[in-house]
Amino acid sequence: MDVADIKDEVGAIQTLKEASWNMEHAFELYFYTARSNSASRSSTNTAGIDEMFSNYKVKDNEQEERIEAEGIIRLLHDIGVDPLDPVTLVISLKMSAETMGKYTKEEFYLGMRTMQCDSMDKLKKKIGDLRRELDSAETFKDVYEFSFHFALEPNAKALPLETAIGLWKVLMVGKWCFTDEWCEFLEKNHGKAISNDTWSQVLQFSKLVGPKLEGYTVDDAWPYLLDEFVEWKTEQN
Numbered sequence: 001m002d003v004a005d006i007k008d009e010v011g012a013i014q015t016l017k018e019a020s021w022n023m024e025h026a027f028e029l030y031f032y033t034a035r036s037n038s039a040s041r042s043s044t045n046t047a048g049i050d051e052m053f054s055n056y057k058v059k060d061n062e063q064e065e066r067i068e069a070e071g072i073i074r075l076l077h078d079i080g081v082d083p084l085d086p087v088t089l090v091i092s093l094k095m096s097a098e099t100m101g102k103y104t105k106e107e108f109y110l111g112m113r114t115m116q117c118d119s120m121d122k123l124k125k126k127i128g129d130l131r132r133e134l135d136s137a138e139t140f141k142d143v144y145e146f147s148f149h150f151a152l153e154p155n156a157k158a159l160p161l162e163t164a165i166g167l168w169k170v171l172m173v174g175k176w177c178f179t180d181e182w183c184e185f186l187e188k189n190h191g192k193a194i195s196n197d198t199w200s201q202v203l204q205f206s207k208l209v210g211p212k213l214e215g216y217t218v219d220d221a222w223p224y225l226l227d228e229f230v231e232w233k234t235e236q237n
Contacts, residue, residue: 048118069101079124090130158193176206
C-alpha cells in the first residue's frame with residue numbers, strides 16, 4: 001500500500017465518522033469534499049494561510065503545531081464572532097476538527113482551503129455565508145451530528161450532561177420551542193451523560209413533535225428520556 005492509498009483510507013474513515021457511519025451520507029460527503037478541496041486548492045494562497053495559522057498557533061516546542069482554546073478565542077474575536085455563536089461549529093466542521101478547543105495545522109489548512117479563505121478579511125466576509133448554511137435542514141443536521149463527536153472526551157461514548165446542555169442551548173435555541181424546558185428537565189430529573197442515540201433523536205423529535213406535543217404518541221419508539229420529558233411537560237400544564 002503506497003502513501004496515496006493510505007491517505008485515501010484515512011480520508012474515507014474520517015468521512016464515515018463525520019457521517020455517523022451512515023454509508024450513503026458518507027459516500028456523498030466524501031466526494032463533495034474531494035471536489036471542494038480540488039477547487040479550493042487552486043484558489044487559495046498557502047502563504048496567506050501560513051500567516052493566519054502562525055498568528056494564533058501555540059508557541060512552544062511541542063512537535064504538533066496547533067491552535068488551542070486561547071488562540072481560537074482570539075481568532076473568533078478578530079473576525080467578530082462570539083465563541084457561543086453556532087457558526088463556530090460550522091467552521092469546525094469545515095476543518096473536520098476532531099477535538100473541541102484545538103485545531104491542528106492540518107485541520108486548519110483543510111478548513112481554510114474548503115472555505116477558500118487565505119486571509120482574515122476573507123474569513124470575516126465568509127461568516128454570513130457560513131451562518132446561512134445553518135438555515136439548511138441538511139447542513140444543520142450535519143453540524144448537529146458533528147457537534148456530538150466533536151465535544152466527546154477522548155475514548156468517551158457519551159457527552160457529560162453539562163456539555164450536552166451547553167450545545168443544545170447553542171444549536172437549538174430558536175429552532176425548537178422546548179429547548180429551555182428540555183434542558184431544565186434534564187438538570188432536574190436526569191443528571192447523567194447523554195448517548196449518541198438520544199442526541200440524534202432529540203433533533204428528530206424537534207422536527208416531528210409540534211409546540212403542543214400534537215405529533216407525539218406513546219407508541220412511538222422515542223428514547224425513554226423523551227417519553228419522560230413529555231410526561232413531565234404534561235404535568236407542568
